[in-house]
Amino acid sequence: MRHAVWLIVAVFSSQVCCRTSIGFELQVGAAIVDVTPNQLPVLVNGGMTSRSVDQVKTHVNARALVLDDGQERIGIVVVDSCMVPKHLADEAKQLIETRTSLRADRILISATHTHTAPSSMGALGTDADPNYVPFLRQKLAEAMVAAEANLRPAQVGWGSAMAPEFTALRRWVRRPDRVALDPFGNPTVRANMHAASNPDDAIGPSGPEDPQLSMIAFQTLDGKPLAVLSNFSMHYFGDSAISADYFGLFCDGLQAHLSESEAGSGGDLQPVAIMSHGCSGDIWRRDYMQRRAVAEGTIDEYAQGLLGVATKVYDSIEYQSDATLSMLETRLKLRYRTPDAQRLEWAQRIVQELDGELPKTQPEIYAREQVFLHEMQETEVVLQAIRIGDIAIATTPNETYALTGLKLKRQSPLERTMIIELANGGDGYIPPPEQHVLGGYNTWAARSAGLEETAEPKIVAADLRLLEQVCRRPRRSLTQSRGPATQALLAAKPLHYWRLDEMSGPAAVDCANGQSNAFYEAGVIFFLEGPESLTPRNKDRFTQADEVNRCAHFAGGRLAAQLTQLDQDYHVSLSVWNGMPIDARPVTGWFFSRDQPYSLTDSGVHVGLSGSDGGLPGRIIVQVGSEPVRIGTTAIERWSWHRVAIVKSSDRLSVYLDGGTEPEVSVMLPDTVATPSHHFYFGGRSDNDSNWQGCLDEIAVFDHAAR
Secondary structure (H helix, E strand, O other): OHHHHHHHHHHHHHHHHHHHHOOOOOEEEEEEEEOOOOOOOEEEOOOOEOEEEOOOOOOOEEEEEEEEOOOOEEEEEEEOOOOOOHHHHHHHHHHHHHHOOOOHHHEEEEEOOOOOOEOOOOEOEEOOOOOHHHHHHHHHHHHHHHHHHOOEEEEEEEEEEEOHHHOEEOEEEEOOOOOEEOOOOOEEEOEEEOHHHOHHHEEEEOOOOOOEEEEEEEEEOOOOEEEEEEEEOOOOOOOOOOOOHHHHHHHHHHHHHHHHHHHOOOOOOOOEEEEEEOOOOOEEOOOOOOOOOOOOOOHHHHHHHHHHHHHHHHHOOOEEOOOOEEEEEEEEEEEEOOOOHHHHHHHHHHHHHHOOOOOOOHHHHHHHHHHHHHHHOEEEEEEEEEEEOOEEEEEOOOEEOHHHHHHHHHHOOOOOEEEEOOEOOOOOEEOOHHHHOOOOHHHOOOOOOOEOOOHHHHHHHHHHHHHHHHHOOOOOOOOOOOOHHHHHHHHOOOOEEEOOOOOOOOEEOEOOOOOOOEEEOOOEEEEEEOOOOOOOOHHHOOOOOOOOOEEEEEEOOOEEEEOOOOOOOEEEEEEEEEOOOOOOOOEEEEEEEEOOOOOOOOOOEEEEEEOOHHHOOOOEEEEEOOOOOEEOOOOOOOOOEEEEEEEEEOOEEEEEEOOOOOOOEEEEOOHHHHOOOOEEEEOOOOOOOOEOEEEEEEEEEEOOOOO
């Protein structure tokens, strides 16, 4: 077996040498083809109900790239469309294959996701425009033919920057007492888009954002711009149809910058700028946390602001001329979440009453969608990975959450990795599995969000396998860096230390001993921004200065652990962030509990935050057995991080806040606590009453009372 491995390595090495010796070089061609419909009015999708328009505000385009290194030829086209269905993408690829030297499985077709473009795919209340679909198919082929005709020797470079002021989380978790109804009449909506437009309704964002603006730039060997493929995660700005939205304005502005740079590419060939859609399923431009001023002006001002970041990135890019290419594709079968018999009967009755008319209300729209899902049952999604030198691209055919994009970027074998969503299909939202528990529009079963609950991890796994193959190296490990505060905690030798930096459940990794003896329940979401991520004081940071610290968001679920080694003195330190208005319920929330499961006993110890009971909301509270609740003195501001230390020493329990030397609460323990439970809960009480609605992080447990 060892001889076989060395033979493969030797053959690959000889191929690389052979390619270099006979002078293979990277060639790049780019082109833009106008795909504005020639027949108006035209259907436009992106909304709940059907609409048609007969005006064109801005033209919509297909922007294409062809790459060739002498052995591999790859085509990429990004079109101004809300979504392009897989059957249309496949038909266009077959047509391209007959007109070019490109193979169908070496072509990537993706949509920008403008909500003001002609409809090429049926979704919710809108059908595909029957006249536009064949027109678009031809134009996609024309774009690739034109790009191939423009092939010329080139070099490639990568650039990126963070642009947090231009993107933010739009999906927020609702308060447990403000759960909304879904289209089927059930109270299932714990999270939804723009839930925080009324901050009193919501507790916090449902996931992380990804503010990275990345670019793959191509220029001639003498330094003249040829093309730039950009990528950013912001859903869309919103414009009047027909329009390419901010994607088109960004491309036009960047092309102007390229033309000015080094006098363009020379001759009559103009450089091409392309903006592909990053992972934006739960992303928009408004920052409901108001931590920063996300652009609230006009669409032109937004595009110009993002261009300001992009041009600085572009002007700093360095290039290489010896990049080789690799591309692979796989097709993955996935099931739809089809209706049960009761829901199907309800849906069929409503559709029958429509009598061929398009649906107008949410129940009508989702009834029709249930019939579609029942008829389809399953589908096949297309996934791809591309390597361009030391740069990687992975695709998803979905409206993908930012967390999913971060999973792929952070585990990709290559640090320089771009994720393009809505590529080679429009298979709807793929929430990570834990998001389905919270419900909301992104999870309601329809063609726009109908794949099985495990679709997201299956797609991530398949993409990572493709990336490993095209990059010829293993994926990177998910390890959060250790800042000064983390190192100090570890130096104190905790019995357990959970950093809560996981991207998924159910296990929380104990970085004190490498075990996984704590487990997340349903109702916990992952990888949000944690404490001390933005502090200027380096000694307080849990991560290195260039990395965001991550935490878990508790929305009804808990972290449960059995800690059999803790019998006598101990102390627990953890960071807490409350999302509830502090006077919204009698107890704002319990974040620590030690007691028997599903019950309150005389030996139980519970720590949380006071609510409307007692007239002193937002303060540390302690409950011991059947003793009265004790309330602390300091009011804690909502949506702010605080460090709490819970110290059990002999017959006393004391709780300290933010490193203070005097306890917020100190309680004498009754004799009943002498034989405590080994069951520990973080993010809720043992009986699940008034569980924590907010974030926790950096939980350290010590088997002694010293702080």
